[in-house]
Amino acid sequence: MSFDALNLNEVLTRALKAAGYEQPTDVQTSAIPPAMAGTDLMVSSRTGSGKTASFMLPALTRVLASRQAAVKTRGPRVLVLTPTRELALQVAKAAMDYGRFVPGLRVATVVGGVPYGAQLAALRGPLDILIATPGRLIDHLGSGKAQLGNIEMLVLDEADRMLDMGFIDDIRLITEATPKTRQTVMYSATFSGPVGRLAQDLLRTPQRIEVSSQTEAHADIEQRLHWADDFEHKNALLDHILTERSMEQALVFTSTQRDADWLADRLHEMGHSVASLHGGMPQGRRNRVLQGLRSQHLRVLVATDVAARGIDVATISHVINFGLPMKEEDYVHRIGRTGRAGRSGLAVTLAERRDSGMIHRIQRYTTQRIPMATIAGLEPKRAEPKPAMHADARSGQRPAGKSFGPRPSGKAPFRPAGKTFSKAGPRAR
Numbered sequence: 264m265s266f267d268a269l270n271l272n273e274v275l276t277r278a279l280k281a282a283g284y285e286q287p288t289d290v291q292t293s294a295i296p297p298a299m300a301g302t303d304l305m306v307s308s309r310t311g312s313g314k315t316a317s318f319m320l321p322a323l324t325r326v327l328a329s330r331q332a333a334v335k336t337r338g339p340r341v342l343v344l345t346p347t348r349e350l351a352l353q354v355a356k357a358a359m360d361y362g363r364f365v366p367g368l369r370v371a372t373v374v375g376g377v378p379y380g381a382q383l384a385a386l387r388g389p390l391d392i393l394i395a396t397p398g399r400l401i402d403h404l405g406s407g408k409a410q411l412g413n414i415e416m417l418v419l420d421e422a423d424r425m426l427d428m429g430f431i432d433d434i435r436l437i438t439e440a441t442p443k444t445r446q447t448v449m450y451s452a453t454f455s456g457p458v459g460r461l462a463q464d465l466l467r468t469p470q471r472i473e474v475s476s477q478t479e480a481h482a483d484i485e486q487r488l489h490w491a492d493d494f495e496h497k498n499a500l501l502d503h504i505l506t507e508r509s510m511e512q513a514l515v516f517t518s519t520q521r522d523a524d525w526l527a528d529r530l531h532e533m534g535h536s537v538a539s540l541h542g543g544m545p546q547g548r549r550n551r552v553l554q555g556l557r558s559q560h561l562r563v564l565v566a567t568d569v570a571a572r573g574i575d576v577a578t579i580s581h582v583i584n585f586g587l588p589m590k591e592e593d594y595v596h597r598i599g600r601t602g603r604a605g606r607s608g609l610a611v612t613l614a615e616r617r618d619s620g621m622i623h624r625i626q627r628y629t630t631q632r633i634p635m636a637t638i639a640g641l642e643p644k645r646a647e648p649k650p651a652m653h654a655d656a657r658s659g660q661r662p663a664g665k666s667f668g669p670r671p672s673g674k675a676p677f678r679p680a681g682k683t684f685s686k687a688g689p690r691a692r
């Protein structure tokens with residue numbers, strides 16, 4: 264199918280051509296026609312599948328229609344709610360990219376962690392599309408600065424994630440401030456449990472679109488699991504992987520902010536161009552780090568789950584799980600940061616024995632076994648943890664040929680003096 268079949272305004276198809284898109288992705292083919300017809304939607308489609316355009320193009324179509332009708336209103340017509348600042352900024356960038364030829368397009372983002380001044384100015388002026396994280400939008404609603412009385416289309420992006428982050432009451436308050444006649448489209452990995460109940464309350468005769476399930480194989484992403492005997496061994500495995508020649512850029516995940524800082528420090532001392540990214544950092548610094556990643560000044564980014572949401576950098580060749588995620592869904596979100604834009608990616612999980620329960624849960628969630636791998640000279644001395652691992656695995660054999668050369672000399676596990684890696688302490692993500 265080509266974009267022509269979607270009957271998009273010429274102003275939008277021109278922008279898609281300029282972006283180099285040749286044809287719509289599956290989620291775009293499935294969601295754009297009903298979204299443009301005003302239907303409420305429940306969409307499950309993994310990140311990287313082109314889902315942003317699948318709601319942004321219909322949203323921009325509404326903006327164009329209002330331009331033609333020369334209707335003047337105060338307050339935005341389209342509201343997009345996202346769980347994190349990074350995702351909000353990414354969606355805003357998509358709005359500007361796809362809407363680059365829409366005359367006088369006005370897009371504003373309202374996210375936490377940045378000063379109120381510029382946001383207030385943007386909210387006061389005329390506005391087409393508002394992209395917000397729920398908490399900060401609630402602040403502006405409370406002070407009467409945000410007007411949602413003209414919202415025609417409400418998008419809840421990564422709704423499951425927003426509920427996980429405790430935004431349920433905020434989302435309900437925000438939707439109550441929008442007209443009942445609005446169109447609502449919800450994106451979520453799952454529509455069971457609380458997300459399903461929210462959908463039931465907010466959507467009217469919705470159409471369900473399930474493009475490629477979250478548990479589907481990531482065809483472009485090779486997954487590997489390395490068992491580590493202990494923490495030192497895990498560090499040695501990481502050090503080896505980061506020096507492989509195929510490594511362009513790596514996103515290394517830790518479980519906590521503190522671990523992210525600690526590991527970034529350690530890798531920095533080893534000479535890597537590395538930074539950490541987590542929710543405890545001021546927004547300005549987070550933006551600079553992301554810029555460093557995009558411009559390839561950084562080769563390694565050590566991040567926590569929340570901070571890494573929405574990172575879309577095509578040159579990330581490796582995702583490395585140094586600390587396992589708290590939730591199995593996050594594994595899928597993490598590995599989706601590589602293998603973007605048609606490239607292939609490698610997702611490596613470094614697990615210690617005590618992680619076997621989570622490895623098992625991840626494998627059950629993805630209905631896939633993560634193939635085990637070893638590095639010559641760095642093989643685990645202890646046998647793999649059996650019970651959880653192989654409960655539903657078909658083969659316990661290590662894949663042959665997964666050997667990645669000798670252990671680099673002089674790369675003894677390194678731990679900076681005076682710093683201890685402790686599992687205690689703040690577990691802020």
Ligand code: AMP
Pocket residue numbers: 283284285286287288291309310311312313314315316575604
């Ligand atoms: P998303 O799932 O919205 O995060 O999009 C993932 C990536 O796919 C982004 O880098 C988009 O720029 C890109 N993209 C979206 N739609 C298309 C398309 N039709 N053709 C090629 N790339 C696309």
